[in-house]
Amino acid sequence: GSGPQDRNEELLGHKPFLVLADHLTRQGIAVLRYDDRGVGKSTGKFSGCTSEDFAADALAAVAWLKTRPEIDPKKIGIAGHSEGGLIAPMCAVQSKDVAFIVLLAGTGVDGEAVLLKQFELIYGANGMEEEKLKKELATSAQEFQLIKTVKDTAQLRLKLKAFLEKEYSNLPEGERKSADDLQKQIKDEIDLLTSPWFSFFIRYDPKVSLEKVKCPVLALNGEKDLQVEPKSNLTGIRAGLEKAGNKQFVVKELPGLNHLFQACETGSPAEYSMIEETFSPVALKEISDWILSVTR
Numbered sequence: 001g002s003g004p005q006d007r008n009e010e011l012l013g014h015k016p017f018l019v020l021a022d023h024l025t026r027q028g029i030a031v032l033r034y035d036d037r038g039v040g041k042s043t044g045k046f047s048g049c050t051s052e053d054f055a056a057d058a059l060a061a062v063a064w065l066k067t068r069p070e071i072d073p074k075k076i077g078i079a080g081h082s083e084g085g086l087i088a089p090m091c092a093v094q095s096k097d098v099a100f101i102v103l104l105a106g107t108g109v110d111g112e113a114v115l116l117k118q119f120e121l122i123y124g125a126n127g128m129e130e131e132k133l134k135k136e137l138a139t140s141a142q143e144f145q146l147i148k149t150v151k152d153t154a155q156l157r158l159k160l161k162a163f164l165e166k167e168y169s170n171l172p173e174g175e176r177k178s179a180d181d182l183q184k185q186i187k188d189e190i191d192l193l194t195s196p197w198f199s200f201f202i203r204y205d206p207k208v209s210l211e212k213v214k215c216p217v218l219a220l221n222g223e224k225d226l227q228v229e230p231k232s233n234l235t236g237i238r239a240g241l242e243k244a245g246n247k248q249f250v251v252k253e254l255p256g257l258n259h260l261f262q263a264c265e266t267g268s269p270a271e272y273s274m275i276e277e278t279f280s281p282v283a284l285k286e287i288s289d290w291i292l293s294v295t296r
Contacts, residue, residue, distance in 0.1 A: 007033035089209035108236020111201035210240025222257030224267030
């Protein structure tokens with residue numbers, strides 16, 4: 001997933017990868033989990049890295065597994081959740097050592113489309129007024145277009161600053177901040193928008209990799225996922241794999257599940273910590289049954 005995470009993908013009182021690894025191990029599937037660089041027992045620095053750097057980390061893990069006597073070097077796969085579902089196809093394209101990939105809530109459209117849909121669904125679920133929602137989406141779309149078209153970071157910062165100052169100057173009097181607070185808010189927003197990870201995510205279209213993936217692929221998304229909307233992303237994944245001529249893939253939307261593959265009511269991230277279940281048994285079985293089917 002995106003952001004610095006430990007080997008359990010621990011968040012909001014849940015440890016999804018711990019539950020998934022335990023389930024897979026009980027089915028006779030060996031599992032290697034590792035902390036993101038700069039997290040837990042992993043060295044290195046997380047900030048300043050992009051999905052391409054994290055793909056290199058995953059391939060280093062594959063290379064290490066090949067040296068282990070208890071591992072079949074011809075049956076090593078990569079399972080990734082959310083951003084991990086974008087990284088796994090990158091790895092499969094770069095190395096023939098990746099025998100299969102599992103994309104859990106992975107993306108099939110570019111970062112701009114993912115985030116705009118995410119904002120629309122989550123802000124809407126949280127009750128934002130329609131007019132305000134349209135304004136927020138329009139602002140974000142213009143920011144993302146600048147990121148896509150202006151490649152020089154110094155130039156991008158200048159254009160974003162001019163754009164944001166104009167946007168904030170048009171706010172109603174009651175919503176405006178003091179000059180100092182406003183400049184700090186603008187600087188923080190620009191720092192985020194121009195960070196290597198964010199810029200890469202907005203510009204990258206996962207179909208670049210998906211259209212070259214030849215190994216077996218399982219792609220699962222929850223029907224109520226508001227962070228990576230299932231219809232457009234699964235459609236994009238399917239189209240990419242079909243263009244690659246891949247005949248060994250399963251693309252499936254799982255009813256009633258959210259971005260973390262929990263059974264849920266609305267799918268809103270506000271629910272995640274309130275749901276007792278960490279990972280749906282239905283999703284766990286889909287994953288293990290499929291892995292066993294392509295490795296036996």
